[in-house]
Amino acid sequence: MEHTITTQKVKFKVFRFNAEEDYLPYYDDYEMEVTSEEVVLDILNRIKWDHDGSFSYRRSCRHGICGACAIKVNGRSTLACKESMNDMVELFGNELVLEPLSKKRSVKDMIIDKxxxxxxxxxxxxxxxxxxDEAPEMENxxxxxxxxxxxxxxxxxxxxxxxxxxxxxxxxxxxxxxxxxxxxxxxxxxxxxxxxxxxxxxxxxxxxxxxxxxxxxxxxxxxxxxxxxxxxxxxxxxxxxEGKAESNVATRHAVGFIHSIAKRGVLDEGGLVLYSEGPAIVKHMPVAFKMFTKGKIPMPWQLPKSDNMDEIKTLVKSSTTAKF
Known part of the structure; x- marks a missing residue:
């Protein structure tokens, strides 16, 4: 089957910033004919080679191995040498914004301080x-x-x-x-x-x-x-x-989630917040009251109970490690 190379017009909004010269970043606009065989790195190369030689970015292997060319396309982190332009256009449309992984860490255009x-x-x-052993008899x-x-x-x-x-x-x-x-x-x-x-x-x-x-x-x-x-x-x-997890909001959330499922087979969201936060729950009371008046928080006795509790308890017992 013959391979056909297609082209399409794409608009690029490209982040620019030079920490040694610029007070604020700005964007340059480009419009290019992009082929179906190009990846994002090809676009970066074309901007530098055909439009502005001062445009800066990192690149090296071009094979998805070194990780140097990672940037963001329309806010999504991506490896420039790996992502097909066809996929980017299909995902975001024909207007793409090219930015460094972290704008606040930009040193020169796409190059950031990592x-x-x-x-x-x-x-x-x-x-x-x-x-x-400095002189082992064999490998480990x-x-x-x-x-x-x-x-x-x-x-x-x-x-x-x-x-x-x-x-x-x-x-x-x-x-x-x-x-x-x-x-x-x-x-x-x-x-x-x-x-x-x-x-x-x-x-x-x-x-x-x-x-x-x-x-x-x-x-x-x-x-x-x-x-x-x-x-x-x-x-x-x-x-x-290993018994090293300390009691905090996050670990209690994990344990509380399991307790809730093991008890009724469904998640008691209100009870989970109470279990996770402990005494600190008072800071959520204004929001909780509003939710209660709107019928968003069911009472414990209003919660349904699964008909498959034996199976659920067996699954919880066999799979969970979240405990104190």
Whole structure:
């Protein structure tokens, strides 16, 4: 079958900023004929080569390996060398906005200062912590089953797409972020690792896994399909399994959710808030009162109960690790 190359006209709004010269960022507009074989990186190249040689961005391998060319297209983190222009147009239409992963960290156009990313990545000890014989007689073998437990977390290319797509990172400077947590899981799952501090570091409120808001954006934008939110969930489970999860709003929310399902087979949202917040529930009382008067909060005796409670309790008992 003959391969046909198609073209279409696309308008681009391109973020521009030079930290050494500009007080505020601005946008340049371009209109181009884009072919069905081009990726986003081709557009960045054409802007630089054909329109403005001062336009700056990072690129290297062009094969989705180095992670250097990650930017945002219409607010969505993407790896420029991997994303087809056809897919971008199909998703967003014929008007695209090209921006750096983090506008507030821009140094020159698409180039950002990723120091916060690397600092948080380093903070989780992204390496095997163990005593190593300087002259071992043989390599330290890892079985296929143990290697499988890493769950492809070692495929991360540190592009930062998930990190700068994360809303928790945007509002909380202390939060480690999904890429760091994926790295933490990768080494926590390594049978050779003996770190005594990594798991406790990701257990801390403010910086740790309990501040993840479960938006799943990191899963959506990861170019290597590593599923950072899945690794965060596994760290949650490991903390519960090892009895290291401390009582806080996030952990009580997990436990309260299970209690609610185990009790009635359905979620008691009002009871879940009460269980999670504890005495701090008083701060929600004005909103709760308004919801109650509008019939949005059912009384406990009004909640339905599942007809399959035996099956539900069996599932909860066999699957949950969330407990104190």
């Amino acid at each position: 120091s916060d990313f690397w600092e948080k990545h380093a903070a989780v000890q992204p390496y095997v912590v163990t005593d190593v 073998l890892v079985s296929p089953e143990d290697a499988e437990a890493l769950d492809e977390a070692d495929l991360c290319i540190q592009c930062g797409a998930c990190h700068y797509a994360c809303p928790a990172v945007e509002v909380n400077d202390d939060f480690f972020g999904p890429a760091a947590f994926a790295a933490a899981y990768r080494f926590e799952a390594d049978v050779r690792d003996e770190s005594e501090t990594r798991l406790m570091d990701v257990n801390q409120m403010g910086q740790g896994v309990w501040d993840c808001v479960k938006c799943f954006e990191c899963r959506e934008v990861c170019p290597k399909e590593i599923d950072p939110i899945g690794k965060i969930t596994k760290l949650h489970q490991k903390l519960f399994q």
